[in-house]
Amino acid sequence: MGAKIPQNVTKEDKLVGPLTLKQFLYVLAGSFLIFVVYQFYAQENLAIQLYFAEFILIALLIAIATILMAFIQINGRPFEVFLLNVLKYFMVPRQRSWHKEPRKHVAAIKVRAKDIKDTKSEIKERKSGREFKTQIEKLASILDTGGTINPEDYDAITTQISSVEKPKTGKGVETPTDVEDILEDAD
Missing domain, CATH: 1.20.58 (Methane Monooxygenase Hydroxylase; Chain G, domain 1)
Structure with missing residues (x-):
């Protein structure tokens, strides 16, 4: 019980x-x-x-x-x-009223054109998207390592992505169709 x-x-x-x-x-x-x-x-x-x-x-x-x-x-x-x-x-008052408080103004930063030191190569990198690709590579490595990567190692990160070739088919070329065949070819 x-x-x-x-x-x-x-x-x-x-x-x-x-x-x-x-x-x-x-x-x-x-x-x-x-x-x-x-x-x-x-x-x-x-x-x-x-x-x-x-x-x-x-x-x-x-x-x-x-x-x-x-x-x-x-x-x-x-x-x-x-x-x-x-x-x-x-x-306690039953009606509540909200009064928007004015925002604090932030001083604008004025930058002269001669203060910007962009080289032609930096401008070309930006236009080609190379800077964007490196930022994506850094983000991918952070996600791959679970956030355990040190910030000092960000510059050492390089990712090689090559296009995957299609398997050749035709006369005399045998394409593996079984997982075991693929593993044997890898050895």
Whole structure:
């Protein structure tokens, strides 16, 4: 028989009767506040005295707040989370506006024609695409080595690509058709 899989792992444990610890603490705090308000009503020698109607009104508000905080859930979330979300809704602006900030201007670099020292051979290489081919060769070698090539070795890279000749066919020339024949010819 397999192991038991725990169920309802997000449910809080009942510690004091049918109440969870958090519910019990809310009820305890609400009861204490009602007791303090009652002491202001019952004692005659305190600086602040409450009438019976005031005591009932304050005790009723405390009891409602205690019940809301301890037992009510909205959308499966505790009431205090809902209350914080409501407060955030009214405190944070609901409409956001975007103001484009001006870009920082970059100083233009002015180059005079006599500062450029292109030789005729460099211009011919560019026109022939030789520079482009060497850049492709460098990129191919980086990809082939998995990026482990040193930057100092870039200039030493040369790739020889020759065109592949078609096998000759005709009278007297036998073309290999089998893999084994091709491997024998390579030896």
